[in-house]
Amino acid sequence: MPKQPAKQFLNLPMRAVFLMALAMFATEREARAYTDPGTGALIWQMAVAGLVGVGFYFRRITAWFKNRKGPKD
Amino acid sequence: MSQPAPPTQAITASFRDPAGSLFRYQGRVLRVVNAIGVADLEAFLASPAGRKSMAAGAVVPTRALDAAECRELLADISVRELYDARGGQMILEHEQVDFPSFPYEWNAEMLHAAALLTLDLAQALLADGLGLKDGTPYNILFRGPEPVFIDVLSFERRDPGDATWLPYAQFVRTFLLPLLANQAYGLGLDQTLTTRRDGLEPEEVYRWTKPWQRLRPPFFGLVAMPTWLGGKHKQDDTSIYRKKLLSDPEKARYILDHLLNGLRRTLQRLKPVAGTHSVWSDYMTTNNNYTADHFQAKQRFVGEALAEFRSRRVLDVGCNTGHFSAIAARSGAKVVALDYDPVVLGDVWRNARQEKLEILPLAVNVTRPSPGTGWRNLECASFLDRARGKFDAVLMLAVIHHMLVTERVPLADIIDLAAELTTNLLVIEFVAPDDSMFRRLTRGREELHQDLTPELFETLAGRHFEIVRMQYVEGTTRRLYLLRKRT
Structure with a gap:
């Protein structure tokens, strides 16, 4: 099984996504007839990927700090 | 609207995948692979995860045919035409799925x-x-x-x-x-x-x-x-x-x-989740017509019939919780279990998996079976096209009254269909119109089924089958028949 990302990294981005959704909900309009079937899901996947990518760097930074601290203990 | 031209190709092959085409040939399942697909396929076949998933049965065992085997196949003009039309570079053979x-x-x-x-x-x-x-x-x-x-x-x-x-x-x-x-x-x-x-x-x-x-x-x-x-x-x-x-x-x-x-x-x-309820989910525990003794006699009748004739491929029509499918599977048969209630089939699937029984539960109503679907109705064959002659035993237990009353299918047609599906045995329960479950379905329309007698049943069955034996199940309103197809 691939390693699961720790929960705390999810919370903040997911909250941001939720606020984004609320903003979109407020400006909702009818879906157009010719909407490409996969388009919405693809954009959504990329939006989540962007946020997870931020989480990735955040994890790297915290790991770096932990490693720096490590030898001194 | 003009009619589309009839298919000209001798072999029906899949066409959506740009990398190749699947086709059946003389009972084998083969796949032409073209230049788009070869490199990816070889990478998969050579990969540790690919080999492991094939060995574990998660991916269907597949092998690339060698040059001599390909030559032999391509000697047939219809295979050659398909191979050339799809730009074939190699041919794969897949293990059959029953x-x-x-x-x-x-x-x-x-x-x-x-x-x-x-x-x-x-x-x-x-x-x-x-x-x-x-x-x-x-x-x-x-x-x-x-x-x-x-x-x-x-x-x-x-x-x-x-x-x-x-x-x-x-x-x-x-x-x-x-x-x-x-x-x-x-x-x-x-x-x-x-x-x-x-x-x-x-x-x-x-x-x-x-x-x-x-x-x-x-x-x-x-x-x-x-x-x-x-x-x-x-x-x-x-x-x-x-x-x-x-x-x-x-x-x-x-x-x-x-x-x-x-x-x-x-x-x-x-x-x-397990434990979901539907109209038919409690049938075996509360909602059926049998006393314990009669039910055991019925189990014995079915078990002995399948054992005596060594049935290996069984179709259970109206399987409900799969009780009789399990009896067949435990005796070594591969079973396809049909019911129109997907909720009870969920339990059949769970039990089969747990007990490692060869039961394939399918949500198919045999009076309204899945049609051929996709392009020209040919991409996915209809249920009956896949099922005809594929079983050496068909079970129709406590089901014909539903077909007769609810679906209004004539008895002769039910028996005709059973004769198309089985190559040998038919274990069928005749339910007379004065049976309480039968009456529950007719809801006051009893006169529609007055002519339905055991004698009529035996006459109609006699057109395709010989009666091996008969046994009363519940009083005199239900009879179990073991029928054998005439050759």
Whole structure:
């Protein structure tokens, strides 16, 4: 099984996504007839990927700090 | 409208995959692979994850035919024509799957198991730099209750910097949304998938949702966001479809793992639970007509019949909780168990899996069986085309009164169909019109079935079968017949 990302990294981005959704909900309009079937899901996947990518760097930074601290203990 | 030209090709082969075509030839399952598919296929066949998944039975055992075997096949002009038309470079042979079935015949448990297999493979292959091109249940068949991945041309080499899972939208449409529609609205897979080759669109499900539902997972990510984002996207902007590669493969892998684990969690949330009730789910415990003694006698009758004639392939029509399917499977037969209630079939599937019994439960109403679907009605054969002559024993226990009364199918036609399906035995329960369950179905229309006597039954059965033996089951209103097809 691939390693699961720790929960705390999810919370903040997911909250941001939720606020984004609320903003979109407020400006909702009818879906157009010719909407490409996969388009919405693809954009959504990329939006989540962007946020997870931020989480990735955040994890790297915290790991770096932990490693720096490590030898001194 | 002009009529489309009749098919000219001698061999019917699959055509959607640009990398190759699947076809049946003299009882073998073969696949032509062209230049687009060869490199990816070879990478898969050589990969540790590929070999492991084949050995474990998760992917159908497949081998590339050698030059001599290819020459032999290509000597047949119809194979040669197909091979040339598809730009063939190699031919694969797949191990046969006994009874092909399609997603619209499965219960929710089976679609869930197929989705899990898809994710398992997608994640296992990542370690070898491979991935899936598509994410559809049509990549999967069932052997007994176990899913097996059959489309070996679905595997491809991945760029390590690619953080996008391209099959994501299709996986959502064909697995997650039908499961969501089943869980939230009680829609069977026959209702959502028979007429929709590529599953449910988020926009379609969106219209069924209540406003508050849209903000709740899993509706939020599967339905609402794709609908809103898709609606706002400029349709002429195709930039989002361009492949985006990250410079850091570790980051790409991190994102991909996160995405696939997220899908796994969503799938877990959509897992059908045991103990769901339907009209027929309690039939075996409370709602049937048998005393314990009679039921045991019935079990003995069926068990002895199957053992005596060494039945190896059994079709159980109207299997309910699969009690008699299990008896057949325990005696070593491969069973296809039909019922129109997908909820009871969920239990049949769970039990078969737990007991490791070769039972394939299918949500098929035999009076309204799955039609041939897809292009020219030829892509997925109808249930009857797949079933005719494939079984050496057919069970029709406590079911003909439903066909006679509820569906208004004449008795002669029921027996004709049974004779088409079986090559040898028919174990059938005759239920007379004065039976209490029969009367419950007629609801005051008794006069429609007055002529239905055991004598008439025996006369009609005699056109195709000889009676091996008969036994009363419950008083005199029900009789079990063991019939053997005349040769």
